[in-house]
Amino acid sequence: MGMMESNSDTNGACGALDAMWHYASMMAYIPHMHAWWLWLFSLLPIEAPIQGLTEYVERQIMPYRIKAAEFGDDASLKGGNNFLAKLLLMEKEGKVTSRETQQAIGLNIGAGSHTTANALSPILYYLYTNPRTLQCLRNELDICAKVDPLSFQQSQSMLYLQAVIKEALRLHPGGGTQLTRVVPKVGLVIEGQFFPEGTEVGVNAWVLYHKKSIFGVDASEVGPERWLETG
Structure with missing residues (x-):
């Protein structure tokens, strides 16, 4: 992803995740306000906190969709052994929708990023101090x-x-x-x-x-x- 080499958030993933988790931590206490906030963001010329992650996920999925469309069959998906390939195959078979694919990948990215870092960072910190x-x-x-x-x-x-x-x-x-x-x-x-x-x-x-x-x-x-x- 180039982040280590450039020492920067090259594709906006870190910023999108931070915004999403900040918003989610607040909505966890007032979940009934979530739909209202999304409606409000749709009226204002600003990006909803979860929009950045949604767009990032779709940018990652799109090349796989294009590749599968070029082959015109399921060969490129059946040969894949990653989570996204399996989801796209299920999508073509009508078992899941494109929105469900996007949500599943978004959850994997969101849940798999901070949790890993939040576990490894304190372990290394307390060991070396x-x-x-x-x-x-x-x-x-x-x-x-x-x-x-x-x-x-x-x-x-x-x-x-x-x-x-x-x-x-x-x-x-x-x-x-x-x-x-x-x-x-x-x-x-x-x-x-x-x-x-x-x-x-x-x-x-x-x-x-x-x-x-x-x-x-x-x-x-x-x-x-x-x-x-x-x-």
Whole structure:
């Protein structure tokens, strides 16, 4: 995509994703306003926050559509082993619409970009700002790494590696908003407060994961060992 070479957002993908997630994080709290905002944006000479991502996705899909049209059959799609090729084949078979194809690809790009970066970035940051933790992980790798690269199954058995991952995601959780749940018919009592049926309740992961009553007085410090302790 050329971003690393030019040190810039070459095709507008990063800007489109940032705008989309900023908008989505707000609409998550007021979903009933989403349709109203889209209507308002359609009246104003400005681009809706999600429009940039929509246009970017369509620009990526179009070359594949053109290629498939040039062949005039499904050969170019059936031979493809990527997600888009399979969707376009389903589209030609009438199993999905072009809009559904666009939405599926958009979700993959949106969900697959920030989530990966939000996981890898804190893991590397906390490792390289905590030499002791980094050395402990290297020691485990030296003992357990019989082959290079490690398989996913092998990494699952590396207890310290798993603890490092959990600790980094605890200190820097990917979601900054509440993942709300709806109170059932019988109602719910939380911390002595009764919430009636239909109430949306949730907790911010950043607050929960830094709570000293749960993770100890050193809750704000890096300590993968907390995930290895028993009792």
